[in-house]
Amino acid sequence: MGWNNWNAFQCEVSEELLLQTAQYMVDFGLRDAGYNYIVLDDCWSSGRNDSGYLIANSTKFPQGMPPLISDIHALGFKFGIYSSAGVLTCARYAGSLGYEQKDADLWASWGVDYLKYDNCFNQGQSGTPKLSFDRYKAMSDALLNTGKKIVYSLCNWGNDDPYDWAQTISNSGRMSGDIIDTFNRPDARCPCTETIGCTWPGFHCSVMNILNKMPPLSPRTMEGYFNDMDMLEVGNGGQSDSEYVLHFSMWAMNSSPLLIGTDVRKLSPANLAIYSNPAIIAINQDKSASAAHRNWRYRVEPDEFGEGEISMWTRRLSNGDMVLALLNAGKTSLQMNTTLGEIFLDFPNLRNQTWDIHDLWANRMSDDEARRIIEERNVAILPNSTTRFNATAMSYEDGIKNNHPALMGSSIGLIEPGNTFEALVERHGVSIFRLKPFEQTPLIRRELNTVYGHSAIV
Numbered sequence: 001m002g003w004n005n006w007n008a009f010q011c012e013v014s015e016e017l018l019l020q021t022a023q024y025m026v027d028f029g030l031r032d033a034g035y036n037y038i039v040l041d042d043c044w045s046s047g048r049n050d051s052g053y054l055i056a057n058s059t060k061f062p063q064g065m066p067p068l069i070s071d072i073h074a075l076g077f078k079f080g081i082y083s084s085a086g087v088l089t090c091a092r093y094a095g096s097l098g099y100e101q102k103d104a105d106l107w108a109s110w111g112v113d114y115l116k117y118d119n120c121f122n123q124g125q126s127g128t129p130k131l132s133f134d135r136y137k138a139m140s141d142a143l144l145n146t147g148k149k150i151v152y153s154l155c156n157w158g159n160d161d162p163y164d165w166a167q168t169i170s171n172s173g174r175m176s177g178d179i180i181d182t183f184n185r186p187d188a189r190c191p192c193t194e195t196i197g198c199t200w201p202g203f204h205c206s207v208m209n210i211l212n213k214m215p216p217l218s219p220r221t222m223e224g225y226f227n228d229m230d231m232l233e234v235g236n237g238g239q240s241d242s243e244y245v246l247h248f249s250m251w252a253m254n255s256s257p258l259l260i261g262t263d264v265r266k267l268s269p270a271n272l273a274i275y276s277n278p279a280i281i282a283i284n285q286d287k288s289a290s291a292a293h294r295n296w297r298y299r300v301e302p303d304e305f306g307e308g309e310i311s312m313w314t315r316r317l318s319n320g321d322m323v324l325a326l327l328n329a330g331k332t333s334l335q336m337n338t339t340l341g342e343i344f345l346d347f348p349n350l351r352n353q354t355w356d357i358h359d360l361w362a363n364r365m366s367d368d369e370a371r372r373i374i375e376e377r378n379v380a381i382l383p384n385s386t387t388r389f390n391a392t393a394m395s396y397e398d399g400i401k402n403n404h405p406a407l408m409g410s411s412i413g414l415i416e417p418g419n420t421f422e423a424l425v426e427r428h429g430v431s432i433f434r435l436k437p438f439e440q441t442p443l444i445r446r447e448l449n450t451v452y453g454h455s456a457i458v
Contacts, residue, residue: 002037
């Protein structure tokens with residue numbers, strides 16, 4: 001989790017931008033929500049010196065990189081940097097192909113904690129999984145040789161099937177062409193609609209295009225390696241609120257890295273509320289480290305772009321809870337329904353018990369609360385808040401174990417065996433729920449208990 005400048009700024013980067021963004025993320029509570037990487041993308045260098053080492057652009061970064069990275073660290077963040085496994089980066093700055101150890105040593109000496117490694121200008125060293133594996137492994141080995149822990153994020157757009165070979169050499173791998181801030185509009189520059197058989201991933205890929213490439217890859221998401229669905233577009237203005245909620249929710253549900261891709265300094269209250277929803281972030285951070293399964297998908301009346309579908313997704317969490325997403329990418333709001341048989345398709349032994357359903361967007365921060373955070377800055381996150389969570393003080397794992405109210409959403413009732421669960425889902429929206437096993441306690445054992453300021457009968 002963190003922030004990357006590319007979606008909002010592309011090459012318009014500077015020391016000032018990074019430091020301001022980091023400070024705003026502290027002030028808005030985003031660092032404490034878990035967004036702890038500041039990632040500098042392309043366009044930061046001025047080439048190489050006579051010794052072959054990369055040098056930072058002195059106009060954009062007058063302090064130089066080590067002091068900047070030290071300042072970022074002092075604010076409680078880790079620092080990420082960008083290069084490409086080619087002779088040039090995608091914006092045509094110096095790449096790292098052939099300079100892997102020299103560049104890795106330099107970044108380690110600067111204190112870099114994360115590398116995004118792109119795929120442009122690769123000199124034809126792609127086209128088969130083995131060619132791409134060898135090229136990316138060279139940087140993996142170089143990073144390991146430094147002795148410093150540096151998160152290694154492959155960005156080869158799903159080219160040459162990284163989900164079959166990248167797990168042993170990296171921490172994440174892009175599984176699609178670059179995202180664009182649209183919900184489902186088709187674009188010829190993003191030619192593939194399925195993962196299997198996609199020879200050119202392209203770019204300008206919509207949220208739904210990327211999401212619908214994930215189902216075959218769910219077994220390839222695991223602890224230590226995540227399929228990267230690209231950076232988040234929430235806040236960049238190209239989608240509606242319900243579309244941004246869907247975008248954020250489904251990236252989280254599939255354990256994609258959550259990298260804010262907008263100008264944090266200009267966040268609206270509504271978009272701050274989306275990025276801050278701890279009940280959704282808790283799914284992303286769950287120790288199961290798994291991805292969602294799309295249980296079914298049906299075509300419905302198409303929208304203005306000729307697209308229309310509904311689908312149901314599930315994900316089993318590490319503590320036995322189940323996440324359910326009812327997704328409506330159709331023309332109008334729809335009443336959607338499902339059963340325990342569908343929800344627990346892969347777990348038939350769990351279909352015959354009762355489940356407590358928690359709506360994970362019911363406690364979304366109000367615009368008034370978010371506006372106060374934006375205007376006043378550094379508003380404290382209260383221990384018993386239902387809308388915010390301080391992951392610096394308590395991990396999401398411990399928060400779940402302690403039934404922290406901000407992580408559970410709001411209980412809306414029970415679903416029993418044989419019953420149907422229904423929810424009204426907005427146009428281009430999603431309703432997402434956490435299902436918890438319901439255990440009825442005999443009345444004789446009732447006693448009053450208080451958990452995070454809420455009364456509960458146990």
